[in-house]
Amino acid sequence: MSFNTFGHLFRVTTWGESHGPALGATVDGCPPGVALDAGMIQTWLDKRKPGQNRHTTQRREPDEVEILSGVYDGQTTGTPIQLMIRNVDQRSKDYGNIADTFRPGHADITYYQKYGLRDPRGGGRSSARETAARVAAGGVARAVLGQLLPDLHILGYMVQMGPHHIDRARFDMDEIARNPFWVPDAQAAEDWAKVLDTMRSDRNSVGATIEVVAKGLPAGIGAPIYAKLDTELAAAMMSINAVKGVEIGAGMDAAALTGVDNADEIDMGAEGPEYRSNKAGGILGGISTGQDVVVRFAVKPTSSITTPRESILRDGSPNSVVTKGRHDPCVGIRAVPVAEAMMACVLLDQVLMQRAQTGVAGPVGVIG
């Protein structure tokens, strides 16, 4: 219904179905005068694009973005930016047999119960294809952030696939872009390739955990009480398909800590406060501390598997479901660029809000 928009001042409305003619994002609230062209957005879309290796869906979508408005002569105009991506490879016959079946773990059944409709061509609006539009919008957000906060860097990567965690001792940022899993651990990349091959031959799939970090965000960003930075990030990540949990900093493990252990003690550094640890994930009271902002989220295993699962048909009769089609054995992989895009959008939105209301009565809090 009318909740396909996120953001307060940098507002993104995504539209389009998995098997319709096109999908896209209407981006409202982009400041004027920022350098932007389709190529800058395409870079990020290419990162998410399916079919780039054997570990993601073999659906062949070029995901070419067209800018229909809001940019003139290589600059944003301050008016809505319409980003359109044509669907090309909608092999809806793959889905021919699902029109009356409710696939376990899919939104088929709840969409039907809510809207009274089944799109026999596939997941429709609940498909992860919708996230292409988010990545495109994230490209706009990054262009603006590049202008406002040149030192800000947003980086997502996988830290767990199924029960297999990365080894933080082997953490190598440069490794992330070298493997199909966006994993900062060369050994894990190698191991996980085998895990996925096994999953595929087992007609099974596997979950994952992704971490997204923003480096270089200044202190003071965040809008208490109900648009706290962590609140907004939690909502942004939870809105991504298949996500079941979101953590900031110490996350769920914070429950097991004591106050003495959890305190991020503070020293005065050359350029401001410095923290001895980052249990808080860079956010206190919903406002950034200036440390790395650290978000993690868990993605459930792909529900589309070719192992039969018991379910029912629309008429209530029992039905054993095997979901064919071209599906990712680990949807977590393609969630990485999506999560980066969502973080970019949230941070820009928060920074714009900050600009609106601070400094009205003079400079804000300076320490030291």
Place this chain on the structure above:
Amino acid sequence: MSFNTFGHLFRVTTWGESHGPALGATVDGCPPGVALDAGMIQTWLDKRKPGQNRHTTQRREPDEVEILSGVYDGQTTGTPIQLMIRNVDQRSKDYGNIADTFRPGHADITYYQKYGLRDPRGGGRSSARETAARVAAGGVARAVLGQLLPDLHILGYMVQMGPHHIDRARFDMDEIARNPFWVPDAQAAEDWAKVLDTMRSDRNSVGATIEVVAKGLPAGIGAPIYAKLDTELAAAMMSINAVKGVEIGAGMDAAALTGVDNADEIDMGAEGPEYRSNKAGGILGGISTGQDVVVRFAVKPTSSITTPRESILRDGSPNSVVTKGRHDPCVGIRAVPVAEAMMACVLLDQVLMQRAQTGVAGPVGVIG
């Protein structure tokens, strides 16, 4: 700044500081004709009220709610409901020494960096006292839900304190209201009392995990894509003070599962679809399945501890901080009724949204 409101149609704006004259909630969007009086709201506030046993802060606040508008003759009028709670026991002298200190783990430092102000009387708006207003608003939501969905029950309880988990085999719903920890396990209640006593004598504090369950929510509730039921619940819980992680259903553990294990298989029951398991936590594609909606969140240990922690003063000079005052050794305890209230508000909001747009063109999806 202007983000002290949550909800789309049932909109709650909380206001007030920990040490100001009063705090409260402005509730807009409450349907007319619903039975409501101050006593119905007071019931829930009393549950959250501090100082009821030795395990929560000894600040003595009666937390008496006054309804200033929106209710006439025991019924809601459809106009804004103003709920006011006077602060009574603001012993701000307890905080006399914190005006220039940044307490590790507190929002002192980030509020100062954002707003340029320090409230020397205590946590101001970032204090957990703000949650009293949420509980009051939740009382209104529950009254309306009672009318719309008489079979809906919302129940929160602690499942972990520090490293100590409940034993699910001993789960006893009736136990929850009998102990100061809202824990459904009598043995845990006994053990945890000792843990907390130790924490206090150690000048330390401890984290916790809370689970909140909604039973009896019909299928079809939730507003994709960016106001999904799980998205809204994640935001609601993450907005509560000290929360660092939120999970739906299998939560972070979903990452370790395979697709075969994660599938909640479906049978046709007498009254509709029945699921053999609930890894999804009652939500698929952001829409309720009709199963229990299961949310969990982790609360970090209280940052206010009397063990000294290293920090800095406003001028940047180093300072060892001991936070006196009357603080909960485990803030997770009082988060239980707050989380219930937040869930009530989110569910009502989603149900109202559902009423707006469904059934326009006839009945929605019926199965069987």
Place this chain on the structure above:
Amino acid sequence: MSFNTFGHLFRVTTWGESHGPALGATVDGCPPGVALDAGMIQTWLDKRKPGQNRHTTQRREPDEVEILSGVYDGQTTGTPIQLMIRNVDQRSKDYGNIADTFRPGHADITYYQKYGLRDPRGGGRSSARETAARVAAGGVARAVLGQLLPDLHILGYMVQMGPHHIDRARFDMDEIARNPFWVPDAQAAEDWAKVLDTMRSDRNSVGATIEVVAKGLPAGIGAPIYAKLDTELAAAMMSINAVKGVEIGAGMDAAALTGVDNADEIDMGAEGPEYRSNKAGGILGGISTGQDVVVRFAVKPTSSITTPRESILRDGSPNSVVTKGRHDPCVGIRAVPVAEAMMACVLLDQVLMQRAQTGVAGPVGVIG
């Protein structure tokens, strides 16, 4: 900036510039299951389309709408509806000489002062071409209203062109569609054609007043205090290009009335209350009475005229401006279908809001 959306539950975001590749509307919040196809929307666009007679701009735009999402198999799906209209006849060379000139009465100067940009191709986002997107969105709203309120009729028409008023004694609803001015008075249509011919030969233009009436709206629609039905209609009409005044019922003339004359006395009719007059324009306290809802608004004369007007260039030097291009001598004419579309969107939005919150605690107020 981020204010290209209107509506609360039926949300319309228009996008696109006068001389860009396309423009359109992203419609979020349309209920599912409503019959809709491009033809139903095209009907309304054709009514607004320029170049249909000698009295409107000779720019030849087919204004063909393409539905890119949200409709499947002739029915709305409840997901965002993307409506795209390609620009075809952008003769931007017409505007070659305006890049550095500020045309009196145009938004050139204020857009430049706000955004720091000039689009040398024409009015960009401030052009009345944006209203094509509104008309398309209005077509969606009408389809839904047809389902919800089959007896509702929305009709706009001109009542004044320059100093020339219609003769209410000659009011003939059937005449409206027969003349290029949407005027319900055959004699006026004939006279005004001559007025416009004179205007054109005089290198001048003329203002107009439009009236829009909704018949068949039930009593009880409207959302006090700040989304009153009249408030929303005033905002909707004032947002149309060149509008300088909006009236409800007696409008500005209400100032001259006495309380005795202004009272719309009430009788009990067979189907509910009946009013002896309609000074209120069908709205009391922001809520519909069940009478005709009557809105009027004034459109200023087209600012693009070929009579030279004094102005300045971007560098501040004086410049006499003659605005060439293909402009309507009376923009009020094409405002008629736009105003109808805006009213359709506002009424649907209000009706959806009404559905959300009434009847929760039983039937609402019945009279008699």
Place this chain on the structure above:
Amino acid sequence: MSFNTFGHLFRVTTWGESHGPALGATVDGCPPGVALDAGMIQTWLDKRKPGQNRHTTQRREPDEVEILSGVYDGQTTGTPIQLMIRNVDQRSKDYGNIADTFRPGHADITYYQKYGLRDPRGGGRSSARETAARVAAGGVARAVLGQLLPDLHILGYMVQMGPHHIDRARFDMDEIARNPFWVPDAQAAEDWAKVLDTMRSDRNSVGATIEVVAKGLPAGIGAPIYAKLDTELAAAMMSINAVKGVEIGAGMDAAALTGVDNADEIDMGAEGPEYRSNKAGGILGGISTGQDVVVRFAVKPTSSITTPRESILRDGSPNSVVTKGRHDPCVGIRAVPVAEAMMACVLLDQVLMQRAQTGVAGPVGVIG
């Protein structure tokens, strides 16, 4: 329902009924660090306060504002400001006989039809008493505007009472505060006093037109397309009780003008563009030009009159209504400070929005 809030970044939610214990405004989005105390707000409330002369209602409300949150030590903190005004003189017995009567011209009937409720104590939420909360919120807006735009002045005054217009040749700004009508024409003040005395003895009432002007607003303020400055002002004024029409600049008279006459020609002045006239009312394309922003609106005559008017009872039976109580013979008088407050809120909101998004990529458009 949930529409008791206005503003985008400076958000005001008013609450409270005419005969409840209190009313007020929750102001969210006020920047921190601005000097503010109750006295600064009281100044504006005193201007609106009823019973100050024989021409306004004799209800004796001290309208004393209490600041419950958001201000500490004489400065705003950036958190919500709760402004409460206790009702003191609720003589609801005056209304004893109206519980089952629908008063012509009042919202009694439509509120009943919408909400199913009658508040037998008076107009409830539809009473003009609600506007006291707006005036209080406007006081906050003025404090912030004083910091941001020290040269901005907002001034409202009556220009018409019943059929009697002021003589613009006698316009004297200093006269406004000297008479009970806020009229800038000493002779009109004298004449109108007699008109009102006659109205009262005739058991009648009279309408009015108010003009509100903002001087000193810089060019470039306004948020196209659907939060244009004129759109927002139109909505703000139309939301005030009894308003039936709103005009910007030339207003409804713009319809009768030609393009040649309507063009506000531009010269280059010492400090920027200067306009030879102000038909546009200081707004082009929804954005301020730097000229005076000029808004006018018509208020209908008070519907509460002691001349009997025909109506019906709740059961549908006929009833002749005489509205006793303590009512203003010309509600337009007290609308003056309300309109000023609304303009202050709208302008601040627009200025804050402007701060968010401009200057991201360098300075915006400079002329000359």
